[in-house]
Amino acid sequence: MSAEASDRMAANRALVRRFVEEVWEKGDLDAIPDLCTEGSVLHAPDGDIVGHEALEAYSRAYLGAFPDLEYSIEDILAEGDRVAIRSRIRGTHRGEFRGFPPTGRPFDAEGIAIARIENGRIAERWTSVDALGIVRQLGLLPESVTGEE
Helix, strand or coil, rough: CCCHHHHHHHHHHHHHHHHHHHHHHHHCCCHHHEEEEEEEEECCCCEEEEHHHHHHHHHHHHHHHHHCCCEEEEEEEECCEEEEEEEEEHHHHHHHHCCCCCCEEEEEEEEEEEEEEECCEEEEEEEEECCHHHHHHHHCCCHHHHHHC
């Protein structure tokens, strides 16, 4: 691998780490335009989130529901213009979440995200998180669904 390619992948890893730190850990949504392209797309399981304003609204909803959100990167890998992370996400349900009132219950889940970098900013992200595990931990499913009694 050339030194240039190695430097580019290191810069891409640093960009993704900065996104996690600024947006998810510090809640600094004003950092999004510096970190993501104008037409950046988050390919979320329930539909694409496109552009800075939509990403800010999406992030604001999560940070409002889980104001104590902790997002730690467990593994990070880079190849070409892609960066993959395996993360652990923890928080307490303190605000409305997808129409559900706060339960005050904590959750702890793992997730994976892949980012595509373009000209030093995030152009696309694909995410997968244990959403079923989260809603179970928050008590948002009927007992007949979770198997708990």
